[in-house]
Amino acid sequence: PPPTLGRLEQQVALGVAGAFELHFRLVPHVRSIASGLLSARQRVSIDEEPEVARRLLGPYAWELVRADRPSPIDQLARGLPASDLRRVVESLERI
Numbered sequence: 001p002p003p004t005l006g007r008l009e010q011q012v013a014l015g016v017a018g019a020f021e022l023h024f025r026l027v028p029h030v031r032s033i034a035s036g037l038l039s040a041r042q043r044v045s046i047d048e049e050p051e052v053a054r055r056l057l058g059p060y061a062w063e064l065v066r067a068d069r070p071s072p073i074d075q076l077a078r079g080l081p082a083s084d085l086r087r088v089v090e091s092l093e094r095i
Contacts, residue, residue, distance in 0.1 A: 015079045019072035022079035030088065031065040037095040060084055061091035 008029065015026030031046070038044040038053055046053045047067060054062045063069070064080070080088075 012085065016082050016085060018075070018079050019077040020075035023069070023072050023075075026079075027064060027069065030061075030092075034061060034065045034092060034095075037092060041095050056095060058087075058091040058094075060087040064088055 011021070011026045011029060014021035016022075034053075034057060035046045038046055038056060042052075042056055044052050044056060046065065050067070054066070057065065
């Protein structure tokens with residue numbers, strides 16, 4: 001597999017395992033993907049049209065990529081449950 005895919009797989013695994021890794025490593029990648037999809041397929045800016053982006057992304061993806069998402073209070077807490085991550089991916093696929 002391409003090296004970038006391997007790194008992303010590792011970030012996903014770490015993002016499921018820990019809140020710190022999720023917030024500081026995986027979320028920026030997911031936000032970039034969501035932003036690119038919204039822009040290319042819907043002509044929507046995630047930053048300039050947050051309400052439209054929220055509606056298109058759905059609650060699970062929006063909660064993960066919103067600009068005002070707070071840093072985790074407990075950085076050692078568990079990350080995103082795999083079932084929620086699956087919902088995020090499905091939301092991105094629907095765009």
